[in-house]
Amino acid sequence: MEINRRHFCQILGSAVLLPSLTLAADDASRSAKPKFASAAKDSAGQFHLYLIGQQGEVMLDHLLPGRAHHTEVHPQLPLLACIARRPGSFIDLVDYREQRLVKRIIAGSGRHFFGHGIFSDDGRWLITTENEISSGQGRVVIRALEANYPIIADYPSDGIGPHELVQQPGSPVLIVANGGIHTHPDHGREKLNLDHMQPSLLRLNILTGKRLEQQQLPAHLHQLSIRHIDTNQQGTTVIALQYQGDKGHNLPLVAVHHPGQPIELLRAPPAVNLAMKGYCGSARFDHSGRFAAVSAPRGDLISFWDLHENRFISSIKSRDGCGLAATGNSTEFIISAGTGRCLRHNLQRGTTVRLPSTIATAWDNHLATLPL
């Protein structure tokens, strides 16, 4: 980009013009606000990290070395982290203002990532779930942004196959979804322990690594993998489940956890629960922290839940829809889909609008909205 700009200036050949150009650009930068960031796959099969603006314009296109999963936005800096999906080993940290790769973290020897990582809410740390390949045990690893991402803590996740992790806002509590599924890079993505899997939800003190609480589902539901979670200010965690048992069992696929209590399964109306096809892909609270959206990409639907009253509210259709993020408005979500389509749904108004789009791409599992 720098080369382009210099080249362009040479063509213009006049320093006098520059100030006015800069002014115009400032106007453009004010009108072009980033809306969301997400990993994606293009029609040629290449993987990208995109930053998309309010009008659907591409504000960043960063080529990834492989398929990623979750994208995390830094709370203060113009920085995105894009994490390789299982069993990948890269995290690309990209400065979207300078349009450059700041750092590519490679998983430590004998480790790989699970597709999820977060910045701590003070912005100082990058925290990931990892697999210790030799033992198959899950780890929670903290890297400091200061001094080029050294590992400063490496905690057990007290389970196998840790997947998504979130921080309870304004607290040192980290919540980790131990999916329970054992995989080994030698066997690709094959699931090695479906008969014995033991998923769990872990609450952990980030500063000490101390386990605060760990919850499992009842034994007969052990094949419901706890994979995607989100947490509100009160530490209420919404859980999106993936069923690994025989198709045809119509088990609940959404659950909620309040600190100190057992996990509570939530039921959608039977027809909706059936339509979810045993598989939820993402869960997010809205801006208020009361309402949550849960995607079911195999069922082409998004369900909405009231977590004050622990009840299903409604669902909408979104073909291959998976990525979810809250907007700055309460009861409002953005949904991204493998079809390339993005929707904005307002629960209170009951409106769904299609977001403007300027590229054809398949949006990967998760997206993140940017603070305005």
Added chain:
Amino acid sequence: MNSATKPLWPILLGASLLLTAVSVVHAAPSEQQWQSLNQSLVEEHILPRYRALQHSSAELAASTTALCHQPESVQLENAQEDFQQTMDAWQEVQHIQFGPIETLMRNFSMQFWPDKKNLIGKQLNLLLQQQNPDTLNVEYLYRASIGVKGLPALERLLFTSSVHQLANNSYRCQLSQTIAAYIAINSQATLDEWNNGYSDSLSSAGSQNSYYDSHQEAAVDMMKSLIEPIEAIRDQKILRPLGGGQVRPKRSESWRSQRSLRNIQLNIASIRHLYSGTTNSVDSLLRKQGRGPQADNINALFNRIEQQLKTVQTPLVTSLYQPETVDQLRQISDALQQLDRGLSAEMLTLNIQLGFNSRDGD
């Protein structure tokens, strides 16, 4: 990170250049073409198959009733023959996994398979032990476990019972009759919903009343029905019975009625019909897109698989113990994989995205 003062226009310029590059896609079929294809597939492929299923399952319900009235070997053979006809019809439409067959889990109710934990055996034995007359009605089956209300449960009852066990209007015979009635009701309801709504939803894609936003989106469901079953047939019907090093013949589909191989033959013939057997077809669409050689290759693979299937000795439940059969099935499995890849590659030509998160999420 003192970049806030930098002008943003290089980014915007870069973005617009990039846009031009990315938006160059294959010349894909038009909405009109997709509409024509969908219409042909509904009228010439899907509806005739659901009609056949409705017809044969109604006959099966009648012949199991006759069997209970007159439990003699002729009646048992009739019921078995009607079961075979119904299973034929089901295997020819098993690949359609969208629309009314999904409603209320009808697809699983018709056939819960593979049954890795022997749920069907356990549930059925429980019913046969308890002999509770309250279970002998269709309303009970609506609420009953998925294992006891479909074709596999009925297969067990009709193909492992003696005439003696079915005599005197026994519980076993009445349960067979009830399950057959339930299958017939399910088949009728699926056909009715296609006729009264779902066909219209497909043909009016893009309108307010349709489930689909476009004809292309509706075609995605058709293309999934074409491609996804190929992997399922390979994995479930061929590789699972082949086992890891030791063959597992009783993992074959419908082994009790000795029709495991016939099921695969019917599946392939039906998928081939979906590919090229209708007035407007995927095959003709590919040729219009200039993909004649690729379409020829797909046809050649269908030919090869059909020929290979003809050479396999039946029934699989016994012939699987022969190394020759194992070799043949491995070759068929390889050819199915090539067919899967060949068809999947052409989806790019047709600008069809079968599903990214739904098929390969995490």
